[in-house]
Amino acid sequence: MENLGNEVHTKVGNPHPVPWMFIAGTEKYNRVLLVGNFRIYDIRGICNISDIVHKFDRETCQICNVDIKKKEKLGDEIKYDLMIINNLDYTASSKQDLELLREQHLSNDAQILLLETNPYYLRNFFKAPIKVISGVLADSRIKNYYTRFKFRNVSMYETMSNSGVPVEAFPPGHYYTNSNTFLLSEKFKHCFLNTRFSRFFFNSSLYVFKSGEDDSDLIEECIDAISKRPEFIWRSSVIRLVKVYLKYGKLILSFTSEKISKPEYLIVFPIDDDTRSRRENEKRVVDYLNINNSESKFFAKNIITGSINQMKYFAMEEFPGITVDINNSNLSEMTSSAYHALLSVARTVDTSQTEGNELKENIIANYLHILSERYPDVSDKFERVSRISNFARGLPLVDFFHGDLKLENFIVDSKTNQITKIIDMEHAEIPGPALLDLFYLISYNYESIHMERFDQIYQRLAENSISQYYRKLIQDYCSNYCLTDNQLRLSLVLFFVHHYAKRVFIHTDNQVELQEFLNCLEIASNILEQLKNSMHSV
Numbered sequence: 100m101e102n103l104g105n106e107v108h109t110k111v112g113n114p115h116p117v118p119w120m121f122i123a124g125t126e127k128y129n130r131v132l133l134v135g136n137f138r139i140y141d142i143r144g145i146c147n148i149s150d151i152v153h154k155f156d157r158e159t160c161q162i163c164n165v166d167i168k169k170k171e172k173l174g175d176e177i178k179y180d181l182m183i184i185n186n187l188d189y190t191a192s193s194k195q196d197l198e199l200l201r202e203q204h205l206s207n208d209a210q211i212l213l214l215e216t217n218p219y220y221l222r223n224f225f226k227a228p229i230k231v232i233s234g235v236l237a238d239s240r241i242k243n244y245y246t247r248f249k250f251r252n253v254s255m256y257e258t259m260s261n262s263g264v265p266v267e268a269f270p271p272g273h274y275y276t277n278s279n280t281f282l283l284s285e286k287f288k289h290c291f292l293n294t295r296f297s298r299f300f301f302n303s304s305l306y307v308f309k310s311g312e313d314d315s316d317l318i319e320e321c322i323d324a325i326s327k328r329p330e331f332i333w334r335s336s337v338i339r340l341v342k343v344y345l346k347y348g349k350l351i352l353s354f355t356s357e358k359i360s361k362p363e364y365l366i367v368f369p370i371d372d373d374t375r376s377r378r379e380n381e382k383r384v385v386d387y388l389n390i391n392n393s394e395s396k397f398f399a400k401n402i403i404t405g406s407i408n409q410m411k412y413f414a415m416e417e418f419p420g421i422t423v424d425i426n427n428s429n430l431s432e433m434t435s436s437a438y439h440a441l442l443s444v445a446r447t448v449d450t451s452q453t454e455g456n457e458l459k460e461n462i463i464a465n466y467l468h469i470l471s472e473r474y475p476d477v478s479d480k481f482e483r484v485s486r487i488s489n490f491a492r493g494l495p496l497v498d499f500f501h502g503d504l505k506l507e508n509f510i511v512d513s514k515t516n517q518i519t520k521i522i523d524m525e526h527a528e529i530p531g532p533a534l535l536d537l538f539y540l541i542s543y544n545y546e547s548i549h550m551e552r553f554d555q556i557y558q559r560l561a562e563n564s565i566s567q568y569y570r571k572l573i574q575d576y577c578s579n580y581c582l583t584d585n586q587l588r589l590s591l592v593l594f595f596v597h598h599y600a601k602r603v604f605i606h607t608d609n610q611v612e613l614q615e616f617l618n619c620l621e622i623a624s625n626i627l628e629q630l631k632n633s634m635h636s637v
Contacts (some may be wrong), residue, residue, distance in 0.1 A: 130179045133145070179205050385399050385401070440518040495582050504537075537576050561591060599616060
């Protein structure tokens, strides 16, 4: 019996880069010049696909190296193919950077990617009222760059940024989301952001400046590539961008050939090896489920893979419906629907044979190995919890384990509140531990509604001090899968191990994060001690 997905895990202490800089396209990364502030992980992401990466120091007006890996010796003779400017936290005009660097350091066909604060953002009214008011009459942002710098081709995207990091971008005057569209606030956003006044509601702007009329950015390259592949079934002939999702480690593009409100395909570009391996795992899981799971209606029919130059992509159909990620009046109903969908797709695995016991032991051993690899500074504290291996034969398994189950990973019918699809299966395993998906569903609800830390939620689960509604869900789950009380407790211990091995990474030098981890470790160890005293029941 083989376990699918258990080998996938994030490298130790390696947060993923934010991929906004890859919007420039796939061909211009031989020689890159960075201007402004960049996280070290973002620089690493660029270094992984480029030959030369240098940075312009605004204080000294000199070009310097980046301390990531060995680069060529600096010199004025280098002409860069791409300049990436991050001006979100910079008060001076972006035009200064362009004037100073464009003529001296960029090649004739170079592209420029610029992220800057939107001067028309409504919250800037008291700082720059004239600019905001002028934005009511006309949007002169692109025009200024055309006339002053003679760029032949400029693409601009309205962008929302949080803590200096862009998170989503839209074509001007076009806005779409399927999150919480039942809320009145979202309905108002749809009304305003699908007009010329959308520029007042985005705090930043993302530009791609291209020297030649035939140059293209990633969005244009992607449209050209997917329009030629017969695997993509479009309802009309003209493909256009709906939205750009900028998530850690991956860039996601949404496209349609119809109305913006009817997206047809999601194209995911993984930026690093970890994210790419998880997308490949999702494809393997989806392929398996479509053949072997009787409830395959809940999953994507197919994941299409391809590449644009050196960038691999994973594509799938977008599903009609909404996602839910905040507190709302229908939360219990939607949670119940999600729970019953989970019962439909996850069936008990017969592990009575020797190979079944070996599979359980391998699953637990892998989680423990990742845990010790991630946190070598506190590995001496794992001895008590590592004794979970002694109870491996009592571990209940199901034939589908999502690994990140929360309401926002379900597509919900907006009229019936019924689950229609389960998405984002990067962490899925086939087979995998029972009960953990339900624990994650409950935990995410507590986290989003009550803003509780994981150790507080884990304590609730261990002491059964959760709400009566969630207690009934767990009781019903155990009844459906014929799980004993000891198997429930064993699954709780494994929940802790999986959470810190596969889902989150803590910095052991951060006392708050470390204490939360140690609190959970103590709870898990106490549960194991209880199991030891009643192991004849397992």
